[in-house]
Amino acid sequence: MVASDIRERMKLLAAKEIIHLGGGLPDPDIFPYAAVAAASDRIWSNPTLARTALQYSPSEGHGPLRAWIADYMTGIGAPCGVENILITSGSQQGLDFVAKLLLSPVDRAMVEIPSFIGALRAFDAYEPNYVGLAGGDPTGVKFCYAGPDFRNPTGTTMSLAEREDLLDMADASGMAILEDGCYERLRYDGQPIQSLLALACARHGSIEDVPVLYTGTFSKTIAPSLRIGWIAGPAAVIRKLVLIKQASDLATSALNQMLLLDVVQHHLADSTATACAAYRGRRDSMLEALAEHMPAGVRWTRPEGGLYVWVELPKHLDATRLTQRALAEHGVSAIAGAAFYPRGIPAERNTMRLSFSMIPSEPARQGVARLGALASEMLSSPQR
Amino acid sequence: MVASDIRERMKLLAAKEIIHLGGGLPDPDIFPYAAVAAASDRIWSNPTLARTALQYSPSEGHGPLRAWIADYMTGIGAPCGVENILITSGSQQGLDFVAKLLLSPVDRAMVEIPSFIGALRAFDAYEPNYVGLAGGDPTGVKFCYAGPDFRNPTGTTMSLAEREDLLDMADASGMAILEDGCYERLRYDGQPIQSLLALACARHGSIEDVPVLYTGTFSKTIAPSLRIGWIAGPAAVIRKLVLIKQASDLATSALNQMLLLDVVQHHLADSTATACAAYRGRRDSMLEALAEHMPAGVRWTRPEGGLYVWVELPKHLDATRLTQRALAEHGVSAIAGAAFYPRGIPAERNTMRLSFSMIPSEPARQGVARLGALASEMLSSPQR
Known part of the structure; x- marks a missing residue:
C-alpha cells in the first residue's frame, strides 16, 4: 500500500541521520507548549x-x-x-x-x-x-x-x-x-x-x-x-x-x-504567526536551493504557503527510482509523486513532493543539493 | 433516529430535576482526577x-x-x-x-x-x-x-x-x-x-x-x-x-x-475498585427497589456487573408509552427496549433498560418507585 509506504518512511524520523524532505509533519519546535x-x-x-x-x-x-x-x-x-x-x-x-x-x-x-x-x-x-x-x-x-x-x-x-x-x-x-x-x-x-x-x-x-x-x-x-x-x-x-x-x-x-x-x-494569532515565520524562511531556502542545485529541465512550484514544493523532473526520469536511491545512497527522503494519484488514473512518473516543514534550512539545502546531484547523475547515465 | 433520541435524552442530564435511569454514562464522581x-x-x-x-x-x-x-x-x-x-x-x-x-x-x-x-x-x-x-x-x-x-x-x-x-x-x-x-x-x-x-x-x-x-x-x-x-x-x-x-x-x-x-x-486497580464499589451498591439498591415497587408480572435481570438492568413488562404493556409518560409526567428517564433491536428484526415492545450508573441509590429508588407505580396504573387502566 502506498499510504503505508509513507507511514513507514515517517517512522524513519526516528533515524536522525536522514535529511527528511519526505513526510510533511509540522515542526514540533513551534508548538505552543x-x-x-x-x-x-x-x-x-x-x-x-x-x-x-x-x-x-x-x-x-x-x-x-x-x-x-x-x-x-x-x-x-x-x-x-x-x-x-x-x-x-x-x-x-x-x-x-x-x-x-x-x-x-x-x-x-x-x-x-x-x-x-x-x-x-x-x-x-x-x-x-x-x-x-x-x-x-x-x-x-x-x-x-x-x-x-x-x-x-x-x-x-x-x-x-x-x-x-x-x-x-x-x-x-x-x-x-x-x-x-x-x-x-x-x-x-x-x-x-x-x-x-x-x-x-x-x-x-x-x-x-x-x-x-x-x-x-x-x-x-x-x-x-x-x-x-x-x-x-x-x-x-x-x-x-x-x-x-x-x-x-x-x-x-x-x-x-x-x-x-x-x-x-x-x-491562535501568535501561534499562527510563529508557524508562518518559521515555514516562510524554510520555503525560501528550499526554493533557493532548488534554483542552485537542480539540473536544467527540472521545474517546481513556488507555493505562497503550506508545507510542500512539487517537483517535475524531465519526462524520462523515474522519480520512484530517484527517491529510492536518494534514501538508500544519500540519506535524503522525498516522496515520489506517483503516491498522490487516485486509483484508476495513470500517475506522472517524473514527479516528487518535497516538504520544508520538518527540518531547518541548512540541512534542507544540503538535502536538495544531494537530490540535484543525483538527478544530474541519473540524467547523464544510460540506466535511468 | 433512535440513536439520536437517546442522545437527546442524554442532553436532559443538564436538567437536574430528572431522575436519570436512561443514559448509561459513567459517574464522573469516580473519575481519577x-x-x-x-x-x-x-x-x-x-x-x-x-x-x-x-x-x-x-x-x-x-x-x-x-x-x-x-x-x-x-x-x-x-x-x-x-x-x-x-x-x-x-x-x-x-x-x-x-x-x-x-x-x-x-x-x-x-x-x-x-x-x-x-x-x-x-x-x-x-x-x-x-x-x-x-x-x-x-x-x-x-x-x-x-x-x-x-x-x-x-x-x-x-x-x-x-x-x-x-x-x-x-x-x-x-x-x-x-x-x-x-x-x-x-x-x-x-x-x-x-x-x-x-x-x-x-x-x-x-x-x-x-x-x-x-x-x-x-x-x-x-x-x-x-x-x-x-x-x-x-x-x-x-x-x-x-x-x-x-x-x-x-x-x-x-x-x-x-x-x-x-x-x-x-x-488501574484502584480506579477499577472504586468504580466497582460504587456501582455494586447502586445495582443492589436498584434490584431491591424493583422487588419492592414493580407490580406482579414484571421481570428483570440480575446483572453480576456492568451498568444495566433489563426489565420485561407484561406482554401487553407498551414500554415506549410507559417511558414517555414516565419522563413527561413523573420526571424519570428510562429507555424503551425497542431501541436495542437491529433493523429488520421485530422488537419486543414490552421491554426497557434501566441504568444504575449515573445517580446515587436514593433518587434511583425513588425513580424505580415512580416507574412501578406508573406500570401498576397502566396495567389497571383500560388504555394501556
Whole structure:
C-alpha cells in the first residue's frame, strides 16, 4: 500500500541521520507548549471543568468550542452558527465522514490530480470512480474534493476565477464541493483569497443554501495531537454528519476540545504567526536551493504557503527510482509523486513532493543539493 | 433516529430535576482526577514528553501504550505482543473499524438480540442483514458481535458453555467473532469467566490463529473522554485495521494515550475498585427497589456487573408509552427496549433498560418507585 509506504518512511524520523524532505509533519519546535500546559492547569484546578473534561462530550462537539469556531468561520466570510459546525478528530475524519455520507460504490468523485493521499485513502474505502477536476465532466459526480490554498502535494493555490468556476460547475451540476481548508492560515505572502465556502455564502446568501462542506483543523496552526478539526456546512447536512460521528467514535475527547479552545482564544494569532515565520524562511531556502542545485529541465512550484514544493523532473526520469536511491545512497527522503494519484488514473512518473516543514534550512539545502546531484547523475547515465 | 433520541435524552442530564435511569454514562464522581492531573504535569514539565504528546502519533498507537495493553491482555489469558494491538478512539471506533473491514451491503452480521445500540448504528453504515445469535444460522455470516460480560442493554453474562458453543460455531462456519469487552472489569460478584479471545487462544494455541477480534476500552474504568480503546487480534488483521485507522482519522491523540498510560500504570486497580464499589451498591439498591415497587408480572435481570438492568413488562404493556409518560409526567428517564433491536428484526415492545450508573441509590429508588407505580396504573387502566 502506498499510504503505508509513507507511514513507514515517517517512522524513519526516528533515524536522525536522514535529511527528511519526505513526510510533511509540522515542526514540533513551534508548538505552543506553555499555552497548552497553562490551559491544562486551568482545567485540572477547577473541579467543574475537570468533570466536563473527562466525561463524554456531545457527538456534535463541546458547545463553547463549536461557538468559537462558528465565530471564526463568520470572521473569514462564512457567516454561521453552532448548528453549522461539527467537531471532528482532525480534518482527516471530516474527509472520511463526508465520503461516508455521500459515496456508494462506483459513484463518481472528482479530485484534483495529484491529490492529498489521506483524502484519497479516506475516499477509497467507499469505492468511488475518480474523475480529475481539470477538464472533468461533473455529470453524476457526488462531490469534488478541492484544496484551494497551497494544497498537498503541489503547493499550488486556486485563483479567485478558478474558485468561481468551480462554484459555477457545482451550481450547474448539483455536485457538492468538499473544501479542504487545512492550510488556509499558513500563507507566507500574496493576497488571501476567500474560501470556496465564503464565496458560496456570498453567492447564495446563506450557508444553509451552499453546496460546500468545509473541513478545517488546528493541526497546522496549534498542534496535531489534540486531534481537533471541524466541518462547516448547512445545518441539515451537519445533523446527518453528527449521526455518522456518533456511530464512528461517539464523540471527540472533551479534554482535547477544552484545551484547544483555551489555546485558540488566547494564542491562535501568535501561534499562527510563529508557524508562518518559521515555514516562510524554510520555503525560501528550499526554493533557493532548488534554483542552485537542480539540473536544467527540472521545474517546481513556488507555493505562497503550506508545507510542500512539487517537483517535475524531465519526462524520462523515474522519480520512484530517484527517491529510492536518494534514501538508500544519500540519506535524503522525498516522496515520489506517483503516491498522490487516485486509483484508476495513470500517475506522472517524473514527479516528487518535497516538504520544508520538518527540518531547518541548512540541512534542507544540503538535502536538495544531494537530490540535484543525483538527478544530474541519473540524467547523464544510460540506466535511468 | 433512535440513536439520536437517546442522545437527546442524554442532553436532559443538564436538567437536574430528572431522575436519570436512561443514559448509561459513567459517574464522573469516580473519575481519577488527581491521577490525570499528575500525569498531565509530568508531560508538560518534560520537554521530550511534551513534544511527543503534541506531535502526530503512529496510526497503530503510541508504542509504550500498545506494549502495556499487550501485557494486560496477556495477563487476562490472551498472550499477545504489540503487533496484536491497535489503539482506537474508544472501543466504539473498534466496532466501526471491524465492520468497515468485514461488511459489504447485504452481508450477514450476527448479533445478540437485543444488542448495544452503538454497535448496531456502527454496523448499519455498512448495510448488513442481521441474524440473531440465539438459534441463528451462521452460514455466510461475516462476524458475530457478542458482549459476553454484563452486556448493554440486558446486563446478562454468557456462561462458559455458551462461550465455547459460540467458538465452536465460529470454527465450524468460518465466521469471525467481534467480542465487546467493555464491561469485563466491572464485575461486582460471581466468578470471572475467560473472554472469548482468551478461550480461543487456549483452543488454537496462538492469537495469530483465532477467529476473534476483541475490543477494549478504559472509558468505564478510568474515564471516557480520554477516548482510548483498543482492538486485539491476529497481527495480519491488525495490519489491515491500521490502514483503516489511518484513512479514518490518521491516529489517536498522543497526549491522551500518554495520559492514559501514566494513569493505568499507577491507578488501574484502584480506579477499577472504586468504580466497582460504587456501582455494586447502586445495582443492589436498584434490584431491591424493583422487588419492592414493580407490580406482579414484571421481570428483570440480575446483572453480576456492568451498568444495566433489563426489565420485561407484561406482554401487553407498551414500554415506549410507559417511558414517555414516565419522563413527561413523573420526571424519570428510562429507555424503551425497542431501541436495542437491529433493523429488520421485530422488537419486543414490552421491554426497557434501566441504568444504575449515573445517580446515587436514593433518587434511583425513588425513580424505580415512580416507574412501578406508573406500570401498576397502566396495567389497571383500560388504555394501556
